[in-house]
Amino acid sequence: MPAARTITRYLYAPFMLIGLNGLGYYFVVNGWSYVWMALPLAIAVAVAFLAERASPNYEQWNDSHGDGAANWIHAVVYEISNVNATLLIPVIAWLFPFEGLWPRDLPIIVQLLIAVVFADLGFTLVHYFSHRWPLLWRLHAVHHGVPRLYGLNGLVRHPLHQTLDLLFATGPLALLGMPIDVAVLLGLVVSIQLIVQHSNVDYQLGPFRNHMAIGQLHHLHHVNWGKEGDCNFGLFLTLWDRMLGTFQPEPSRRIQAHDMGVDEVPDFPKTYWQQLLFPFVYQPGAGKQTGLRPQPSAQAALDKTRALPSDSAAKRGRERPTPAE
Ligand SMILES: [Zn+2]
Numbered sequence: 001m002p003a004a005r006t007i008t009r010y011l012y013a014p015f016m017l018i019g020l021n022g023l024g025y026y027f028v029v030n031g032w033s034y035v036w037m038a039l040p041l042a043i044a045v046a047v048a049f050l051a052e053r054a055s056p057n058y059e060q061w062n063d064s065h066g067d068g069a070a071n072w073i074h075a076v077v078y079e080i081s082n083v084n085a086t087l088l089i090p091v092i093a094w095l096f097p098f099e100g101l102w103p104r105d106l107p108i109i110v111q112l113l114i115a116v117v118f119a120d121l122g123f124t125l126v127h128y129f130s131h132r133w134p135l136l137w138r139l140h141a142v143h144h145g146v147p148r149l150y151g152l153n154g155l156v157r158h159p160l161h162q163t164l165d166l167l168f169a170t171g172p173l174a175l176l177g178m179p180i181d182v183a184v185l186l187g188l189v190v191s192i193q194l195i196v197q198h199s200n201v202d203y204q205l206g207p208f209r210n211h212m213a214i215g216q217l218h219h220l221h222h223v224n225w226g227k228e229g230d231c232n233f234g235l236f237l238t239l240w241d242r243m244l245g246t247f248q249p250e251p252s253r254r255i256q257a258h259d260m261g262v263d264e265v266p267d268f269p270k271t272y273w274q275q276l277l278f279p280f281v282y283q284p285g286a287g288k289q290t291g292l293r294p295q296p297s298a299q300a301a302l303d304k305t306r307a308l309p310s311d312s313a314a315k316r317g318r319e320r321p322t323p324a325e
Contacts, residue, residue: 048151100177122169154194
């Protein structure tokens, strides 16, 4: 329906980023229980699902890829880990009983914006090194494995990789004395951002297009074109990518629906337990996943790759992470 498509294109991002985060903010500043954060989060998942039907980037990304069950488990585990990390904040305050440097006197909304900008720096750096260091890439590849983008796979993270995010992006803020109200809001804002960043919705960002790390900028990050996707690592803003020199506004060619995923693992494991094990059996750059038997089509692709001279294989972009970098 054209009207639904138009409404979705223009209102999806403002509704999700301002409306739902605003709802969470209302709950917190009015002293409602933190349990109410589940409401904007649930609405975000539901609206992303509906918007993906009304205005998809690619129809094919709406088709089940056999990954639904695993992605739901990832999403639940992701949110439980966030709650657990927030519960640790009083423990951190108890272990490090100094006043902290956090500007507690500023309005909550300003504290939240400060938290978002500096957490974004931590997320960007963890993400940047996850594409540089093979050990981290093994963990992060679980997020890139699904050969499509849609709302739920924003929350697909290996739990060990999520722990790194919590340690290096939100952990320093907790050490600086970030109050629990702000931490709870930050958790909501990050979750909704991940859903928007990965949702298969053709939305308009207008003048913010090259300043927010969502939309096509993030599609480019997920392409399976060798190293071409090693850019646009930010979660919220393009600010930190611009400073790192990794901001890339345009793809070198039109992105197609089948351009997502990990190039050397075309048949990425589909079950949650296989994905949990994946980092421990995956050999980055070797084009194989020891211990997990690839599907026949993947095996054929891998055999074909091995038959090529090694420099040709590199030119074809099969070797995404380069251990020496
Ligand atoms: Zn990535």
